[in-house]
Amino acid sequence: xxxxxxxxxxxxxxxxxxxxxxxxxxxxxxxxxxxxxxxxxxxxxxxxxxxxxxxxxxxxxxxxxxxxxxxxxxxxxxxxxxxxxxxxxxxxxxxxxxxxxxxxxxxxxxxxxxxxxxxxxxxxxxxxxxxxxxxxxxxxxxxxxxxxxxxxxxxxxxxxxxxxxxxxxxxxxxxxxxxxxxxxxxxxxxxxxxxxxxxxxxxxxxxxxxxxxxxxxxxxxxxxxxxxxxxxxxxxxxxxxxxxxxxxxxxxxxxxxxxxxxxxxxx
Amino acid sequence: xxxxxxxxxxxxxxxxxxxxxxxxxxxxxxxxxxxxxxxxxxxxxxxxxxxxxxxxxxxxxxxxxxxxxxxxxxxxxxxxxxxxxxxxxxxxxxxxxxxxxxxxxxxxxxxxxxxxxxxxxxxxxxxxxxxxxxxxxxxxxxxxxxxxxxxxxxxxxxxxxxxxxxxxxxxxxxxxxxxxxxxxxxxxxxxxxxxxxxxxxxxxxxxxxxxxxxxxxxxxxxxxxxxxxxxxxxxxxxxxxxxxxxxxxxxxxxxxxxxxxxxxxxxxxxxxxxxxxxxxxxxxxxxxxxxxxxxxxxxxxxxxxxxxxxxxxxxxxxxxxxxxxxxxxxxxxxxxxxxxxxxxxxxxxxxxxxxxxxxxxxxxxxxxxxxxxxxxxxxxxxxxxxxxxxxxxxxxxxxxxxxxxxxxxxxxxxxxxxxxxxxxxxxxxxxxxxxxxxxxxxxx
Amino acid sequence: xxxxxxxxxxxxxxxxxxxxxxxxxxxxxxxxxxxxxxxxxxxxxxxxxxxxxxxxxxxxxxxxxxxxxxxxxxxxxxxxxxxxxxxxxxxxxxxxxxxxxxxxxxxxxxxxxx
Numbered sequence: 001x002x003x004x005x006x007x008x009x010x011x012x013x014x015x016x017x018x019x020x021x022x023x024x025x026x027x028x029x030x031x032x033x034x035x036x037x038x039x040x041x042x043x044x045x046x047x048x049x050x051x052x053x054x055x056x057x058x059x060x061x062x063x064x065x066x067x068x069x070x071x072x073x074x075x076x077x078x079x080x081x082x083x084x085x086x087x088x089x090x091x092x093x094x095x096x097x098x099x100x101x102x103x104x105x106x107x108x109x110x111x112x113x114x115x116x117x118x119x120x121x122x123x124x125x126x127x128x129x130x131x132x133x134x135x136x137x138x139x140x141x142x143x144x145x146x147x148x149x150x151x152x153x154x155x156x157x158x159x160x161x162x163x164x165x166x167x168x169x170x171x172x173x174x175x176x177x178x179x180x181x182x183x184x185x186x187x188x189x190x191x192x193x194x195x196x197x198x199x200x201x202x203x204x205x206x207x208x209x210x211x212x213x214x215x216x217x218x219x220x221x222x223x224x225x226x227x228x229x230x231x232x233x234x235x236x237x238x239x240x241x242x243x244x245x246x247x248x249x250x251x252x253x254x255x256x257x258x259x260x261x262x263x264x265x266x267x
Numbered sequence: 268x269x270x271x272x273x274x275x276x277x278x279x280x281x282x283x284x285x286x287x288x289x290x291x292x293x294x295x296x297x298x299x300x301x302x303x304x305x306x307x308x309x310x311x312x313x314x315x316x317x318x319x320x321x322x323x324x325x326x327x328x329x330x331x332x333x334x335x336x337x338x339x340x341x342x343x344x345x346x347x348x349x350x351x352x353x354x355x356x357x358x359x360x361x362x363x364x365x366x367x368x369x370x371x372x373x374x375x376x377x378x379x380x381x382x383x384x385x386x387x388x389x390x391x392x393x394x395x396x397x398x399x400x401x402x403x404x405x406x407x408x409x410x411x412x413x414x415x416x417x418x419x420x421x422x423x424x425x426x427x428x429x430x431x432x433x434x435x436x437x438x439x440x441x442x443x444x445x446x447x448x449x450x451x452x453x454x455x456x457x458x459x460x461x462x463x464x465x466x467x468x469x470x471x472x473x474x475x476x477x478x479x480x481x482x483x484x485x486x487x488x489x490x491x492x493x494x495x496x497x498x499x500x501x502x503x504x505x506x507x508x509x510x511x512x513x514x515x516x517x518x519x520x521x522x523x524x525x526x527x528x529x530x531x532x533x534x535x536x537x538x539x540x541x542x543x544x545x546x547x548x549x550x551x552x553x554x555x556x557x558x559x560x561x562x563x564x565x566x567x568x569x570x571x572x573x574x575x576x577x578x579x580x581x582x583x584x585x586x587x588x589x590x591x592x593x594x595x596x597x598x599x600x601x602x603x604x605x606x607x608x609x610x611x612x613x614x615x616x617x618x619x620x621x622x623x624x625x626x627x628x629x630x631x632x633x634x635x636x637x638x639x640x641x642x643x644x645x646x647x648x649x650x651x652x653x654x655x656x657x658x659x660x661x662x663x664x665x666x667x668x669x670x671x672x673x674x675x676x677x678x679x680x681x682x683x684x685x686x687x688x689x690x691x692x693x694x695x696x697x698x699x700x701x702x703x704x705x706x707x708x709x710x711x
Numbered sequence: 712x713x714x715x716x717x718x719x720x721x722x723x724x725x726x727x728x729x730x731x732x733x734x735x736x737x738x739x740x741x742x743x744x745x746x747x748x749x750x751x752x753x754x755x756x757x758x759x760x761x762x763x764x765x766x767x768x769x770x771x772x773x774x775x776x777x778x779x780x781x782x783x784x785x786x787x788x789x790x791x792x793x794x795x796x797x798x799x800x801x802x803x804x805x806x807x808x809x810x811x812x813x814x815x816x817x818x819x820x821x822x823x824x825x
Contacts, residue, residue, distance in 0.1 A: 067788065190798070191785055191787065191798060193763070199801055205781075205782075
């Protein structure tokens with residue numbers, strides 16, 4: 001039981017912890033102070049509690065599809081925010097710094113609501129069994145520690161890079177994280193039959209079992225799926241293409257914009 | 268970019284310990300669970316085979332062959348032949364051959380069905396699934412928990428170890444900051460850890476280049492000054508001859524003043540050079556400032572008498588460790604300055620003081636002083652208050668206070684400019700670390 | 712640019728219609744799963760292979776449970792005393808273990824597609 005609790009808390013912590021690690025590294029490389037972090041974390045925890053308490057009612061929306069639809073919606077939102085965040089890295093204007101701080105906070109906030117809400121529901125189950133509550137909290141602490149350890153390692157792996165390399169790496173990791181989220185969202189919608197999926201295309205469980213530690217880590221980072229259906233593969237590809245397209249459009253817009261402002265200043 | 272190497276090391280090491288422990292524990296748990304599952308399955312199969320053997324040989328089977336935790340049912344042609352005492356309400360009639368999971372009676376049971384499809388006889392044995400898994404888990408949790416609790420202690424230990432590990436860096440920094448001003452000698456590389464050697468070797472390269480550049484600059488100004496001396500001397504002789512024939516010629520007098528100024532400038536350049544040369548070569552001796560001041564005043568008394576300036580030397584013995592000639596140059600410059608900018612009949616006062624740990628030298632005059640905003644600039648080389656156009660009667664090179672500040676820096680002293688409260692002119696206050704009087708009576 | 716957009720939207724619309732048509736047309740058999748005392752009843756559920764099914768899960772416990780399966784790619788929290796619906800399949804014939812993540816030690820089961 002206790003080990004299971006560690007794994008549950010770890011699974012939920014892992015994803016948020018890795019995402020936050022990447023965002024902190026982005027923040028550091030943009031020399032944005034970490035002051036946004038505690039506020040976003042606190043807001044996220046509060047949001048998680050509220051989401052957790054409302055989960056019963058939410059579950060019954062859309063003919064019992066509420067949980068999936070709301071979760072998928074949050075993931076889509078995070079995807080969109082990450083799409084905007086990635087190209088902003090290469091902008092040095094002060095307005096993009098303020099916008100970045102807002103984006104970073106928003107992503108952490110939503111991610112925490114999603115992951116934290118489930119943990120909150122999980123722990124309410126223990127409130128009725130006081131004899132195991134202490135053990136459950138201890139195990140939860142261990143799970144949290146392990147999750148944060150992975151986050152710390154990810155953070156330092158990114159932070160020791162050269163500045164230009166770090167930006168590229170941030171872009172890459174964030175793209176994969178965002179695409180992974182879209183796959184999860186697709187899966188949720190398949191689960192409630194909002195999207196129809198065929199039989200799995202392949203089974204890579206022999207290579208990396210999805211239930212293994214490595215499988216869980218790459219599930220958390222890249223949305224690894226051992227038995228994906230065609231729809232999920234498309235969702236993944238389109239999501240990556242989407243990030244690249246937004247980045248390309250954005251850089252083009254910026255080029256034109258800076259050209260105009262340069263001409264204006266020349267006059 | 269990493270903000271702190273120490274934090275990085277502590278956090279990453281702790282994270283790795285935490286992770287590897289957890290993964291090891293999880294792997295151990297899964298392995299032992301698998302092992303237990305295999306034993307469970309083996310036991311079930313054995314039990315089913317035993318029942319089968321029993322049934323074949325004697326048709327009556329005792330109702331409690333096994334312990335309470337094991338259930339069985341024996342079927343023949345869809346008829347229940349026999350079952351265990353604590354029989355479950357569920358009938359396992361349409362069970363296929365092999366292992367199955369089933370929930371009943373508030374437990375999860377592992378079932379094993381024996382008997383091929385065509386066989387008449389089907390034997391089903393059930394045992395509580397993973398009855399001992401909580402035990403396995405408890406053993407593991409007890410193994411992980413201590414490691415988690417001692418993580419903070421490991422953290423502190425790592426912190427200490429990292430501190431010790433980074434000590435060579437601190438030592439190197441201390442060594443560099445305690446170096447003499449003009450000390451460009453290379454660091455000895457055999458005294459440092461191999462990780463610091465790249466830094467040491469690039470520092471040594473830097474020292475080399477600096478030392479060369481420094482030497483070049485010094486030699487150039489000294490050589491230039493020397494080379495200028497000879498033509499200047501010739502110029503002065505010619506001027507002297509010229510002025511003999513044409514007395515009271517304004518142009519001649521002006522030329523002479525300019526030549527004097529040039530000579531002064533060259534002398535100052537040479538003494539600037541001498542000061543920095545001395546800083547490298549000559550040993551520190553014990554200087555007594557009151558005595559030095561007396562000598563210098565005696566030297567320039569003639570000039571002071573021309574301007575009818577009143578000089579006063581107050582205070583007593585003050586010993587410091589320094590270079591005698593440097594101190595003489597310092598006092599000479601300060602007194603020259605005071606005399607130059609003080610009008611005729613003015614007053615100059617030199618105060619030598621000795622307090623706990625420091626010796627002080629205060630030179631005040633009754634001249635116009637220097638505006639406060641110029642205080643920091645007057646130490647720059649060739650800077651003159653008011654620019655070159657000012658008071659052309661005063662011979663000055665703009666090097667005097669620059670030389671003074673060099674000497675003060677080399678002797679680890681301090682210099683401060685202010686306005687003299689009593690005489691109304693400039694007050695230059697210099698102080699050096701003193702030595703206890705007992706040390707150097709014989710050294711003077 | 713404009714043309715590209717309209718083409719994209721047409722494709723999206725087409726895919727959307729296709730998906731909608733599929734999910735409406737399919738006639739989905741309903742199966743039921745009950746959670747009681749952190750156990751699944753039945754713990755082995757036989758469903759037809761190659762067909763999408765609707766699974767109705769009722770949690771009779773007072774504590775929440777999470778229905779989860781790596782093999783089925785399903786994950787859903789069911790609060791105490793609530794019920795929920797998920798769709799499964801179409802599956803190839805085989806065994807697909809599932810478990811209650813909040814009570815993994817007891818809540819184990821598998822779906823058998825035939």
